Amino acid sequence: MTQPDDRLVLVDGSSYLYRAFHALPALTNANGEPTGALYGVVNMLHKLLAEEPEARFAVVFDAPGKTFRDELFEQYKAHRPPMPDELRAQREPLKAIIAALGVPVLEVPGVEADDVIGTLAARASGPVLISTTDKDMAQLVDEQVTLLNTMSGTRLDPEGVREKFGVPPELIRDYLALVGDTSDNIPGVPKVGPKTAAKWLNAYGSLDALREQADEIRGKVGESLRAHLDELPLSVDLVTIRCDLALEVAPEDLVRQSPDRETLGGLYQRYGMRRFLAELQAGDAAAAADGTGASLPPNAPEVAYEVVLDDHGLAAWMERLRNADAFSIDLETNSLNYMDAEIVGVSLAVEPGQAAYLPVAHCGPGAPDQLDRDRVLDALRPLLEAEQPEKMGQNLKYDMSVLARYGIELRGVAYDSMLESYVLDSTATRHDMDSLASKYLGVEVTSYEQLCGKGVRQVPFAEIDVERAGHYAAEDADIALRLHQLLYPRLQAESGLLRVFSQLEMPLLPVLSRMERHGVRVDCDLLERQSEELAGRMAEVEQRAHEEAGEAFNLGSPKQIQEIFFERMGLPVIQRTPKGQPSTAESVLEELSARGHELPRLILEHRGLSKLKSTYTDKLPQLIHRDTGRVHTSYHQAVAATGRLSSSDPNLQNIPVRTPEGRRIRKAFVASPGHRLITADYSQVELRIMAHLSGDEGLRRAFEQGEDIHRATAAEVFAADEVNDEQRRAAKAINFGLIYGMSAWGLGRQLGIPRDEAQTYIDRYFERYPGVRAFMDRAREQAREQGYVETVFGRRLHVPEIHSRNRQRREYAERTAINAPMQGTAADVIKRAMIDVDALLNERFPESRLVMQVHDELVLEVPEAQATAVGDEVRRLMEGSDRGMVSVPLEVELGVGDDWEQAH
DNA sequence: TAAGGAACGTAC
DNA sequence: GACGTACGTTCCTTAA
Structure with a gap:
């Protein structure tokens, strides 16, 4: 497929679904799900897509719920029967199929599909083809806009409208207002039908003129007109399609993407569309046979990757970046840890297939002379620190954190392909770039492992041959850009998803970067003392357990415990693991202990101590950063399917709190000298x-x-x-x-x-x-x-x-x-709160910082003198972060202390 | 030796 | 079987 031309095809999805539902037999698939209308519309779309292979394209649906027309007129569509279940059930599958075909799907709450189509048509720069079964759309026809009823095959240009309705397109609104519409419950003028309306409008020129001359009209029709004069403006208003909506999507965004063949095949299969499935598979086979590759999308660009080694090349790329609305960026470093990583190179991409790699610290044998790292960063700095051009990339939090350590604050971070994928489908197991490239672009990119090896044979990135490294690195920036171009329109097609992406996930990204980088102070000595104490107690328990069992065994091995308990001692099996083994889980040991057995009790005690020691008191000190003396976790924004964050290295979201023993670990999370920790918990959120x-x-x-x-x-x-x-x-x-x-x-x-x-x-x-x-x-x-x-x-x-x-x-x-x-809404609420709190602190309390998030709790580190003021403001922001969308009051409990335990 | 699954346990 | 979402540790088997 070549670049789209300036033609635009807008399909009125709702009208087709409705028409197909009533026109076609009520088929069902193997599961008994209705499919008749689905088949009809998909068939129609296939035809249309084949006829207009080069055009920009969108299918527009009415959003469920009230529209502004319901506000205008409470009787609007009042007589229309509710949508039948069999019809409603076909809506989402239809949207899924269209999306999988790579065609943008639009649905804007509060307005009808007509209005979205009208607005897009008005803004289009080239010819527009509107595919609909709805005659009201005739008002949109002009020299540039044509109507097409794909089901009947009729096309309407201005002359066609005149032929069919007897009035030109610009009088269609007046015409519809006069005639009325029983299905939409638009009153019109009784006794006036298509012929009379056309006759009058042609005679008087417009509805306004007709109203002024209403006295002249004789007979019963004239009386009827005079009796309904006052209602006519409302009718005009109701039938007028809005062409001036504030849409988040523009005609030029409506680019067709290559189909997601896997998803599409699955949907065709499920809904019993054997013909389309066969066509799809035949297409795959043909593509494979002629060597173009089944997975290669038709719009895969020619790639031109460039390794930039001199000032001339740098200047040329700077110019390209300055002229771009947005560019893709990716850092190559020598460590996966954002606190240690040193920049080895920078890749940039501006258009699909065109990317550069700027090596700045390659040092292997045969490494060429390269640009100096500081020079490159200084050159890029003004662009990186500006809101414009916008930045995109894959997992930009990492790049942002690393750049911050080089004194560059990345701004204008607008699109992260990992988060785009996550918002589109949070249940996908992986959102890493290699998986996304394969899933969405059908491209198998070079993996880091393929480039650098693994295990003992792994070579530092800086020692990889610059040409090979350059191709790998440039490809990363390029793929991120192409993923964005594919995924972002899919977000735009669903206003709720777009909101989650652009108002929650993207603004949260820099907040998390700042939290991670700032870290949290941990008292290493305290933890070491606790480790020693735990070790002593464990040794005692272990010895007594061995005596009790009559042999030495590993208290940490469920398998050995199982053997001793259920085979040697003949204790009853209370519960089994999913694999069918007799379980030795806590509840089982408690039950056995309650029945008077000593050994289970000792094992329980040992397990508790061992867990605390190995997971927390031993581990946390190892994770204290040598430069900052603090612990820097990683928050993962694209892992939990419900929208929650997760945390690792260390996981700060499962530090013990329930038992007094465990709670002691929280005493090791402390505020810096002169500071306090504030905890702010949502209560029963x-x-x-x-x-x-x-x-x-x-x-x-x-x-x-x-x-x-x-x-x-x-x-x-x-x-x-x-x-x-x-x-x-x-x-x-x-x-x-x-x-x-x-x-x-x-x-x-x-x-x-x-x-x-x-x-x-x-x-x-x-x-x-x-x-x-x-x-x-x-x-x-x-x-x-x-x-x-x-x-x-x-x-x-x-x-x-x-x-x-x-x-x-x-x-x-x-x-x-x-x-x-419930879990997801709670996650949304606290994410919004974090964004708000971060903004507050940057603005008014720059010495105060967010340091941790634990699902319903925020922890801040605050100069002593500000503790009260910051606490009050944080509570206010958190209690309002639902933006009134949760109709039950949210309550936040505050605590202040020198350590995390005390602050609770 | 490394990788990965199972079992377990911590949090919200 | 049976209560949602995560991450980390240990043990232990399997593959290289």
């Missing part, structure tokens, strides 16, 4: 979100009145005025269980009560909070219908297994569908 999502009045009231939620739940479930501690504990377990989609069995086990008793608690809970059950049913239903669930902010989580025939997998998907909107 997921339950509050559940109250919002379910709209359950009882639950909402409890939060609005600031009640102790577990106590309130206990009062309802146990019908008690006075709640005792045991009841509150049970209610707490119920509340947490609900968030995870728990079963009676699970609750029973948690509380140590029989299954049926747990079931009565759950039944009573749902009786008292009926909205919660309805919410859960809705979540499952939504997952089944659309294949995904959403957070309040519009983040999506796909749950394809909701249709699995395997009950276990299906039920797992159902629990995910229930949990993800």
